[in-house]
Amino acid sequence: MELIRGIHNILPAHRGCVLTIGNFDGVHRGHAKVIASLVERATHFGLPATLMTFEPQPQELFRGDDAPARLSLLRDKIALLGELGIDRLLCVNFNRHFASMDPEFFIEDLLVRRLGVKYLVVGDDFCFGKSRAGNFDMLKKAGERFGFAVVNTHSFTVGDLRVSSTAVREQLAKGNLEQARRLLGHPFTLCGRVAHGQKIGRTIGFPTANIALKRKVVPVRGVFAVKLWWDGSDIYEGVANVGFRPTVNGQVCQLEVHLFDFEGDLYGKRVEVELVAKIRDEQPFESLEALKKQIWNDADRAKALLGDDAG
Numbered sequence: 001m002e003l004i005r006g007i008h009n010i011l012p013a014h015r016g017c018v019l020t021i022g023n024f025d026g027v028h029r030g031h032a033k034v035i036a037s038l039v040e041r042a043t044h045f046g047l048p049a050t051l052m053t054f055e056p057q058p059q060e061l062f063r064g065d066d067a068p069a070r071l072s073l074l075r076d077k078i079a080l081l082g083e084l085g086i087d088r089l090l091c092v093n094f095n096r097h098f099a100s101m102d103p104e105f106f107i108e109d110l111l112v113r114r115l116g117v118k119y120l121v122v123g124d125d126f127c128f129g130k131s132r133a134g135n136f137d138m139l140k141k142a143g144e145r146f147g148f149a150v151v152n153t154h155s156f157t158v159g160d161l162r163v164s165s166t167a168v169r170e171q172l173a174k175g176n177l178e179q180a181r182r183l184l185g186h187p188f189t190l191c192g193r194v195a196h197g198q199k200i201g202r203t204i205g206f207p208t209a210n211i212a213l214k215r216k217v218v219p220v221r222g223v224f225a226v227k228l229w230w231d232g233s234d235i236y237e238g239v240a241n242v243g244f245r246p247t248v249n250g251q252v253c254q255l256e257v258h259l260f261d262f263e264g265d266l267y268g269k270r271v272e273v274e275l276v277a278k279i280r281d282e283q284p285f286e287s288l289e290a291l292k293k294q295i296w297n298d299a300d301r302a303k304a305l306l307g308d309d310a311g
């Protein structure tokens, strides 16, 4: 998969494609279905399957801290999309300038002149450009004028639940990791680099790898049974907390993982943490001793849950 970073990096050689546009946050099963049909069309036309996405996500630009919790960071998205057979990923820097683009200019300059789109898949509620005045009907009409097909994405359901990034966020917020995994079609993971903490963990017999989450809003909270790995490593099992650590006066929301069968140095490693099942909500403890006792219980519970998961 070729990554095109920013519209200024679209080259004349990139002209001619089948295209889909969206946030693709989480890259869930609904997204996978849209992409599968895009790839099929790409084969049919003999053109590259191209996906346009935005970074930051538009809501993050417009709503800041009030934006919905991000399911996947760009890096995770790139990895997940790369597995789905896309040829090109165009990542647009979503800033005020781009957001205020005239909708006709978006179509004629970007879609037609520079990308040479032949087939376009978008949701029928897709809006774009200045004042969000560009919509599906406008794209359809432009398609007739410039000779490209425009189709809308269909809802994909699991059971009677419509798969959407919002539905995944709701399941995660409730701690339903298994249902979230069903909607996503892959496990929910958090990635980041292991940083130095307050060095309290090891003094209570639970060294914890501290992982900065780089998100304004985190979609999960609490204590979880987890699996952790990094590039080329084994998979380790453990117990983790996502939260503010009220007992030690934590200031930022952070992921902390204690691994069961590991001794060594994780500082600086970029790790991936799969949240397998939720154990409890985070709570303040009156002493580190009380917290330590609770973490013993959490570790037992996590081992049992991870054992069930393996079976």
Ligand SMILES: Cc1cc2nc3c(=O)[nH]c(=O)nc-3n(C[C@H](O)[C@H](O)[C@H](O)COP(=O)(O)O)c2cc1C
Pocket (backbone or CB within 6 Å): 197, 198, 199, 200, 201, 202, 206, 207, 208, 209, 210, 223, 239, 240, 241, 244, 245, 246, 247, 248, 256, 257, 258, 281, 282, 283, 284, 285, 291, 295, 298, 299
């Ligand atoms: C399984 C687990 C559960 C935790 N639960 C809580 C909790 O309920 N409340 C809390 O304040 N901190 C909780 N913590 C965070 C601890 O306060 C923190 O890991 C510990 O102070 C070590 O900090 P350090 O890594 O900066 O040394 C939990 C940590 C782990 C690994």
Ligand SMILES: Nc1ncnc2c1ncn2[C@@H]1O[C@H](COP(=O)(O)OP(=O)(O)O)[C@@H](O)[C@H]1O
Pocket (backbone or CB within 6 Å): 194, 195, 196, 197, 198, 199, 200, 201, 202, 203, 206, 207, 208, 209, 210, 257, 258, 259, 260, 261, 262, 263, 264, 265, 266, 267
């Ligand atoms: N079993 C383990 N689980 C997690 N981290 C471990 C483990 N064994 C050793 N470590 C190392 O110890 C560090 C955590 O120790 P800790 O005292 O909690 O310090 P810090 O506050 O810097 O996280 C981790 O970042 C990792 O490098």
